[in-house]
Amino acid sequence: MSGQVPLLSVRDLHVTYAAAERPVPAVRGVDIELEVGETLGLAGESGCGKSSLAGALLRLLPGGTEVTGEVLLDGEDVLTMKPGRLRAVRWTDLAIVFQGALHTLNPVQRVGDQIGEAIRLHSKGTSHAKVRERVGELLELVGLPARRARDYPHQLSGGQRQRVLIGLALACEPRLLIADEPTTALDVMVQAQVLRLLEDLQERFGLATIFITHDLSTLASVCRRLAVMYAGRIVEQGPSHDVFAAPTHPYTRALAGAFPVIGDQAFRMAPAGLPGDPPDPRHLPEGCPFHPRCPAAVETCSSVPVELWPAGPGRAAACIHAPGSPVPA
Amino acid sequence: MSALAEAPSARRIAWLRRRRAVAGAWRDYRRHLPGMVGLVILVLVVAMALAAPLLADEAGLKAINSTGNPTWASPSEFGPLGTDGLGRDVMTQFIWGSRISLLVGLAATILAMVIGSVVGITAGFFGGAVSAVLMRVTEWFLVIPFLPLAIVLAAILGPSVKNIILVIGITSWPSTTRLIQAQVLTLRERDYVDRSRALGASNWHLMSRHILPNVSPLILANTTLTVPIVILSEATLSFLGLGDPSNASWGKMLDDAFESGAVTLEAWWYFVPPGLGILLVVLAFTLVGQALEEILDPRLRDKHG
Amino acid sequence: MSAEGNGALLEVSGLKVEFPGRHGTARAVDGVDFTMKSGEIVALVGESGCGKTTLARSIMGLQRPLAGEVRVRGETLRYGRRALRDHRRSAQMIFQDPTGALNARQTIYEAVAEGVRIHRLPGNEEEVVAEGLSRAGLRPPERFFTRYPYEISGGQRQRVIIAGAMVLNPSLLVADEPVSSLDASIRGEILALMLKLVRETQIGILVVTHDLGLAWNVADRVAVMYLGRIVEEGPTEEILSSPRHPYTRALLSVVPEIAQMEQQILSGEAPDPTRIPSGCRFHPRCPLVESGKAAELGIEERCRTEDPVELPACHAVR
Amino acid sequence: MTAGFISKKVLGALVTLIFVVCFNFFLFRVVDADPVANLFRGKELSQSQRAELREEFGLNGSQGEQFVKYLGQTAQLNFGRSYSTNQPVWDEIKKKAGATIALVGIAAVLSAVIGIMLGIAAAWRRRTKADYGITAFTMGAYSMPEFWLGMLLLTFFAVKLGWFPVGGITDPDSSATGLAKLADQAHHMFLPALTLTLAYLGEYTIIMRSSLLDTMREDYLVLARAKGLRDVLVRNRHAVPNALLPVVALMAINFGFVLSGAIAVEAIFSWPGLGLATYEALKGPDLPMLQGLFLVFSASVILFNLIADILYAWLDPRVRTS
């Protein structure tokens, strides 16, 4: 879109976990481009590889995991960085809001110290008072009183902890934020609060954000672009409203159908779902990995490999039914 | 097999299930190198203990039958392991001593496990006043230092194999109780207990079908981890002169060696083998126990897997 | 709809459940009256901590209430051993986390047969189990007999639990968040199964959920619960299309699909049942009070002091 | 951490202590029917002297009265007189406690420190040769009867090589004072302390290793790394302090058992502390001494359990502030 190097460019990313019997491929060739200030929603069900993708971006996956491809941050490949450079990039360029804030914060350190640690780490020599002041600012930014810096994680509610994590992510003013299931496990009302906060901050600071969740409907309302993952690959992407309103891929369609529109008689007394279960990444079916569950599957689906084919303006889908599919359905 | 085919199907399913579970556990176990090492040591020692009458003449344990032997003969001078100060063959003592050490180790552990499990499951499952009382008592027994209590009890009851088993058994249960009670407390809160209750299950049904099967791996692993402690306790008590004088265990051998001056005589052949025997058995049980713990306790599975 | 005549399937009256705690007594269920009929699905919705799960457990007799009573088909629930067991033949339960609700050491067969054995049901156990499994959509049932829970998927586990409940032929099924731990693509299938069961057996299902979309998907009626009380109740379409209680409205507004509705995000987290406010229990978070609308209507004082009794439990509605 | 929390714990400890005191009474009453006869065996006593002594020992009256008297005496730290020395048991214990506290205390601290370090090293390098080496070493040390280890060390380093004295706490020839005296004691202490350190080491290593492995799976370590923290700092600031919590509690509890832990080792090295006193009281048997030792050992365990509880609460804000 712009002539410049994109902020983030992921090319042919593969993540493979080491396991006793055979390696588990979690991400199998993902390409993502993200411009400054852009928001991308990444949707998919458990085990589709979305969190592995997030971990790979900052090389946070456990030792022994094989990561190939390129993760270019401002044109620089994160995957080949020297450890020192990598540590410098972490949090200043790219910060993460993890899911499950109860376990992500160190339970025996005050939340203020945990925020302060990030600040001190990336701007050495910041005075104590300065750090404290900045921590206070950050907490107020996310809607918490500054005095909460002295609290321990367990003294905060789930929503407050998630706010702390968001504040922590902003500590070093990153340009790219990855929010990995930021609202899962929160109560409905609190989910809404946190989502609104994230939207506000993203707009205010022009943060590029990758939003990862299993809840397609949430993404549709928060992100401009949307990518749906299935079995380690992106199966559909495009402007979120278009994708949500008129899915091309049958999986996206089924996923969208799982979140009923209240008031829409089409969903009344008619729960929609897919038969079968998400595939085991170790034993993926031949051809299109979705075909065993696909209501629109045809015979060729079990043999022809699929990839992202054009499916309208700014859209692509990995289905032989996609308009741009070279394979006859 | 044919008898099984005629059995009611539910039982057949249960049997299939158990066979598969055991086979699966064994498959996992075989892959566990330290566990296998421990198991092999254990099998060898147990075989030695069981085959003692074939390996060495029991009469050789008696000094009056050893008057023809030299005293304090080193292994190069007599037999595989030399003789002690009374001319008795050390090898014979070592072989027969393994019986007492293992017997005490296993019997006392079983006693401790039975007490510990019953108290632990009862306290964990019922909660309330029952639990409060039982756990208080358990805590009391936990703070009474084990060795002095065992010593005093052994001194009161007098030295015999039976009493040593009793003493170690009744002083070793509280830690098991605490472990099991904690586990039962979490099991009690599991949804499947609620589900079973919602299906109409009685307390007895819940305890026997859900709680016990789910703590039994813990009990098994804990058993194998308690045996080494018990064997060490027996050795210590014997070393302090509280062992059965007429049935020599390895600990008693060490006591004899120490008392008869093997250390100054540098008669290493008298005190190295029993100590090594204890070391190996304890190590073997610990290894087996840790392996079982890893394989049977789902919480630990992914940690080491 | 119901073949039971006017005899209600489930009647809950004046139910109160309290839990003593370190920071005071939690009034988890604080006076609930509620009825449902055979052959209908009722959704009980609310935030976490509103007491909906406690209510469900009390209906099952898993929780002894402080006051009030539960009647199934007119039979008052008693807490003797035998009475509870009998009660649990007519009322069954489905759990939020199917993984936790299955004993990992039992095969699927044993899990389904457990109720049959407890109640010593007549007939060939194997046939009963097989039928239960296939009714729950696990076909062919024999393939599942010797499987362990960890060998099947989450959706299948939930089906096993449903099968285990249904083999007892209950007249009431209490489903506590039956799909919230399942992947989105699987939820629909489980909900469809529940709908099918209601149609086939005239069973009544009480679905406890925080998900209004689920209610829209399957429920005949909706009851909204807030801090231990039901605050609004009625037919699903009526409640979800034109909610009258401000709390229901707020809940509805934060469902992301409804773009046309202005979001009313309530401040604060799930309310604390150990400190139930005086007056209308919702008033500290009520948008009407906050926006001054209540003052305009001249009811603010009543909101603070007077506990609304009739449904919908809001002073502004009358 | 509230005063309520502490007072509740203290109260619990007191109840336990009272239980132990009562238990003690009945336990030893079973063994020893007539302490007077035992204490003054071989001496001619008139009936009146005998009665007087029975009075002194609280042996007159019913079991109930005796029990009350026993409680009163115990409260004043009057545990009777030792059969073998005719001195008050409490004085004997006071005199000997120092040697045990010094020896076992040093061993306990060293084993904890070294054990924890080994555990950290093993966990941080899990599945490497270092891990296997450390695990094998500590398992071996853990599996040995400690007195056997003592025998081996004694045979080799004291008897064969003569590097260390074979026993005792000081060289009786030397009337050295100050630093030289301390050096003499250190020289005597080396082997027994080494034995005990090796014997206690294993447990700390094993527990620290598994605790750190548990901690290392925690999400907050991923966050710490994501923040750009160096691995060593992730370990030292986040993993180790958190993993240490259960080990610290274990340490405090183990310290409670320290007093009674060295009976066999003290006997082997003739270390004149409470362990040796127990050993000798056992051979006597010197029942008042045993009874007193038993009580002191139990009290020390109770005290350190209490300390462990409070320490844990103090270290872990989750316990402290809820």
Next chain:
Amino acid sequence: MRSIHRRTLAVAVLVAALITGLTTISAHGQDGSVTFDVGEPQGIDSMSPLIGVVVPSFEAWNIQYATLTDKAAEDFHTIPGLAESWTASKDKLTWTYKLRDGLKWSDGKPLTSEDIAWNVNTSRKEEWLNHSAVTANLTATAPDPQTVVIKTSVPDPKLPTMDVYILPKHIWGKLSPDERDKYAGEDGVGSGPFVLDKFEKGQFARFKANPNYWGGKPAVDTVVLRKFNNPDAMVAALKTGELDAAWDIPGAAFNQLKNDDDFVTNEGYQGSFSEVALNGGDGLKKGHPALEDPEVRKAIAHAIDRDTLVARVLDGIGKPLKTISPSANPEWVPDLSEDTSLDFDLDEAKRILEDAGYKDTNGDGVREMPNGGEPLKFTYYARSDGETGPKVAEFVRGWLDEIGIATTEKIASDSELTPIIGKGDYDMFAWGWTPYVDPDTMLDYMTCKQVAADPDDPTNYYNDANYCDPEYDKLYAQQKVELDPEKRKEIVHEMLTRWAHSGVYNVMWEEPETIAYRKDRFEGWTQQPAETGPVLFSNTSPTYAKLKPVSASASGDDDGGGSGGIIAIIAAAVLVLGGGAWFLSRRRSADERE
């Protein structure tokens, strides 16, 4: 909480360094004085002669407190001590002792006849534990500071011997009788060659030379009696040079030392013997009914192989003995070498039992009583104190088993066993005695009046076989008044033979004190009695006063050899710790290296 392990590491290294540093400033601050280190495995139980009972305590009193008369090292005859000379009245009821000139206590106070008289009179009145046997009938007066007059109420063949420890009146006399009874006696004031310097109970007692000793200040400056809990450690200490001499060395180690050129071993006999006693049945409680049958006792006597016991239990260090030895002087023991009625013969034992009707009727290997079914199953007590108890049990029980007598072994300490014996609650036990010089006391112990009779005080008797033989008592009375030494000896021999044939007291052996000392350190070792007796821990322990360092060069302390080793091992420890530190603090962890 920052960087916890590094701080703890620092502490560990510091501790190690501290130990290293301190230890290398070697422990032995030698000042050229002469120290004599003696190891012993029993320990002084009390420094007060009113309390102590064990042998090392006597050793301590022997060197700290002089006596009025002394005993000759070579044959125990009475020689001057504090008293230079003595005379007797015609009726031998009044004895007048003349003290040496210028006697002084170690603290410089004069030692006068007042001290002697006070000791004699007070110990009699207050029944002092270790005095009253001698002073029971005596009254002493002090007509002038150098003269003591002692009167006895009955003729006493032991006089003029006055071998009671004379305690300083100016210290002990200030105490009330009650205080005296509990007084620890650690004041260090005495009149013997050495006086107490420091006493750590259970560890050691250190004595310094008494400059005021009437025999002149000894050549040795310091004597240390060091207690070892474990005789092995003691032998090791002797070998490493920590000790100059050791007493009560276990047999095997003693044999080893015999072959070691650096040491002199001394088997010092002074009449100590050990026996397997049966319950004679005349005490408070009878034992097993079979024990009353002399035939059974005879059979048991045949089942004890003294030669094997000496060879195996004592490792050859001892002499087989068939009867009790009543005196430290061997001439009092009759020669029973021709008497085969007590010899080991299992077949004979079986035959005797068989003939007497004790048959194994149920085939379980244990014989039953002739009349009913009660099996011959005896309770056998083995002592836990001392080395030999369990070993003797091992053999004796084995042999009894061979002849069809089962035994249940129980282990008891001396203090447990004493009341058990007194109450007659046993069938068999093994123990031993060490007699005085005069045989009277030992002989008295086996008389009928020493059989326990008072159930309230069963421990106050000495006849531990609980066997009463009126004929023996008659002979005892005869020897007590027999003034002709040869005739008295004959009577004593008859008594002992008689007692041996009763079968209740199966004496196994006479055992020596096992003493070893380094050749290179001291000379002047004195056996008491000459030729056969021990050099230390003898009746009056004359060695200490006579000991002096080996004249020439060899006196150097060889401690130096050790310190190099200490440094080495501590250095190794520091290395290990340091290595660990390096290992831990390496910055790049395994994860970072990936």
